[in-house]
Amino acid sequence: xxxxxxxxxxxxxxxxxxxxxxxxxxxxxxxxxxxxxxxxxxxxxxxxxxxxxxxxxxxxxxxxxxxxxxxxxxxxxxxxxxxxxxxxxxxxxxxxxxxxxxxxxxxxxxxxxxxxxxxxxxxxxxxxxxxxxxxxx
Amino acid sequence: xxxxxxxxxxxxxxxxxxxxxxxxxxxxxxxxxxxxxxxxxxxxxxxxxxxxxxxxxxxxxxxxxxxxxxxxxxxxxxxxxxxxxxxxxxxxxxxxxxxxxxxxxxxxxxxxxxxxxxxxxxxxxxxxxxxxxxxxxxxxxxxxxxxxxxxxxxxxxxxxxxxxxxxxxxxxxxxxxxxxxxxxxxxxxxxxxxxxxxxxxxxxxxxxxxxxxxxxxxxxxxxxxxxxxxxxxxxxxxxxxxxxxxxxxxxxxxxxxxxxxxxxxxxxxxxxxxxxxxxxxxxxxxxxxxxxxxxxxxxxxxxxxxxxxxxxxxxxxxxxxxxxxxxxxxxxxxxxxxxxxxxxxxxxxxxxxxxxxxxxxxxxxxxxxxxxxxxxxxxxxxxxxxxxxxxxxx
Numbered sequence: 425x426x427x428x429x430x431x432x433x434x435x436x437x438x439x440x441x442x443x444x445x446x447x448x449x450x451x452x453x454x455x456x457x458x459x460x461x462x463x464x465x466x467x468x469x470x471x472x473x474x475x476x477x478x479x480x481x482x483x484x485x486x487x488x489x490x491x492x493x494x495x496x497x498x499x500x501x502x503x504x505x506x507x508x509x510x511x512x513x514x515x516x517x518x519x520x521x522x523x524x525x526x527x528x529x530x531x532x533x534x535x536x537x538x539x540x541x542x543x544x545x546x547x548x549x550x551x552x553x554x555x556x557x558x559x560x561x
Numbered sequence: 562x563x564x565x566x567x568x569x570x571x572x573x574x575x576x577x578x579x580x581x582x583x584x585x586x587x588x589x590x591x592x593x594x595x596x597x598x599x600x601x602x603x604x605x606x607x608x609x610x611x612x613x614x615x616x617x618x619x620x621x622x623x624x625x626x627x628x629x630x631x632x633x634x635x636x637x638x639x640x641x642x643x644x645x646x647x648x649x650x651x652x653x654x655x656x657x658x659x660x661x662x663x664x665x666x667x668x669x670x671x672x673x674x675x676x677x678x679x680x681x682x683x684x685x686x687x688x689x690x691x692x693x694x695x696x697x698x699x700x701x702x703x704x705x706x707x708x709x710x711x712x713x714x715x716x717x718x719x720x721x722x723x724x725x726x727x728x729x730x731x732x733x734x735x736x737x738x739x740x741x742x743x744x745x746x747x748x749x750x751x752x753x754x755x756x757x758x759x760x761x762x763x764x765x766x767x768x769x770x771x772x773x774x775x776x777x778x779x780x781x782x783x784x785x786x787x788x789x790x791x792x793x794x795x796x797x798x799x800x801x802x803x804x805x806x807x808x809x810x811x812x813x814x815x816x817x818x819x820x821x822x823x824x825x826x827x828x829x830x831x832x833x834x835x836x837x838x839x840x841x842x843x844x845x846x847x848x849x850x851x852x853x854x855x856x857x858x859x860x861x862x863x864x865x866x867x868x869x870x871x872x873x874x875x876x877x878x879x880x881x882x883x884x885x886x887x888x889x890x891x892x893x894x895x896x897x898x899x900x901x902x903x904x905x906x907x908x909x910x911x912x913x914x915x916x917x918x919x920x921x922x923x924x925x926x927x928x929x930x931x932x933x934x935x936x937x938x939x940x941x942x943x944x945x946x947x948x949x950x951x952x953x954x955x
Contacts, residue, residue, distance in 0.1 A: 436869065442939045457903035457942055460863055460883040460891065464941040482940040484865035484882070 429519035435489035443478040452538025463535040486525040494532035503551045563921045568912035574764035581805035602800045609807035618747035625772045630738035630759030631662035633772035637734045637755040638666045640781040645702020651675045654696045654704040657897035686715035686845035708740035712894040713845035714854025723752025742813035765809035769802040824853035834926030842955045853913040860955045861943035862907045862936040870932045881908040
């Protein structure tokens with residue numbers, strides 16, 4: 425049995441949305457080199473929707489795959505949905521992670537929430553918590 | 562596939578396999594039985610003991626067969642500790658980058674009242690004999706220092722350390738799991754009292770190893786039961802595996818010099834090639850190392866992703882990154898030689914054997930350089946380093 429699911433390996437081998445957004449209006453970086461994982465998320469938010477998202481990650485296979493999957497889950501989504509993104513959703517979308525790798529999905533959630541908080545700080549725009557919406561994220 | 566993880570395990574040699582398979586058919590009797598079929602197994606067992614002993618300069622009666630290196634390490638240290646305790650000596654000297662079979666046994670002994678001094682292994686991964694001498698106290702019962710390190714391959718000054726221990730009347734154990742069958746080991750010339758070895762590191766089968774205990778050093782049995790191995794290791798002996806280990810060790814020793822010359826040349830080529838990758842560094846002293854054992858750190862990347870991508874390209878290797886160990890800390894060996902966490906996470910261990918060709922080495926260099934560059938391409942640490950926001954360590 426392989427260490428990771430096919431989906432993890434796919435997102436690790438062919439990570440989606442890799443890179444930097446030069447005019448990002450929300451940037452979040454979490455983790456530290458000491459623990460061996462750093463994730464940096466770049467968001468381009470327009471009209472309350474994530475128009476573009478890119479990431480850079482220093483970390484293991486599941487950290488890279490979690491970053492990639494997280495960007496896919498929020499791309500094109502309204503901020504109210506992005507705000508609800510959990511690590512569980514990331515891990516499930518990857519068909520699961522080994523127990524000792526779950527912290528990678530936590531890091532992905534934290535990176536996105538941190539980028540979102542940065543956007544709020546920059547723009548002062550509150551994010552509708554979307555209580556009345558039906559989400560897909 | 563290019564297999565470059567021989568320090569993890571080796572494939573069985575055809576000759577060792579033949580010994581094992583043939584004895585599985587013909588020699589399945591219990592070596593403790595009195596009838597001829599059992600006594601044949603006994604004969605194979607004792608022949609193997611004599612062979613193994615002769616290949617490390619020991620006497621047959623000084624060899625106890627075990628389930629492998631970890632058990633031998635446990636038994637050697639436990640035995641020396643028991644002998645020491647009887648004389649009120651409860652201090653042990655070791656090093657910070659021993660195998661966990663040693664370090665965890667020492668941890669357990671600390672809970673039982675022993676104190677342990679770990680000597681520095683320095684940036685070059687080499688223990689200094691004079692520092693071992695200085696660490697020995699009146700109540701020291703054991704010095705245990707590995708013959709060669711399993712992660713970075715550095716070979717320790719065992720003979721000098723052994724001489725110091727002999728002079729001070731302290732028992733000396735060495736975990737020689739990576740050394741036996743790879744470099745010359747002679748327990749008499751090297752002043753060794755206790756030595757651990759494992760068959761699968763020199764093309765023998767897994768699940769078998771041996772402990773050498775110099776005559777007069779009483780062993781404590783870890784497993785209560787029958788009187789096998791002169792009461793030092795209960796349990797019916799795995800004769801086919803033990804005999805295959807002897808075959809493998811004979812073969813390894815016979816071709817040691819030729820193998821050493823070949824692997825030293827390839828190892829040099831590998832180190833030169835990987836050293837060309839920017840912001841990389843060899844771990845451990847370049848000269849005093851096992852032939853074909855190379856360990857590098859690459860700044861700005863993490864080891865597990867490097868290994869997975871090398872695997873995709875047909876290269877089997879290993880790393881000391883946290884993610885390969887299931888903990889948040891990278892290799893204790895790399896930390897012990899002074900590598901900081903950031904850099905230790907980006908390590909690669911390559912341990913090649915004689916089946917690897919020069920073209921394979923060139924492929925390893927090329928693919929590693931390629932994967933490292935690719936991973937650095939989206940590493941936020943690398944970006945910060947390149948932008949001058951962080952200082953390069955390597």
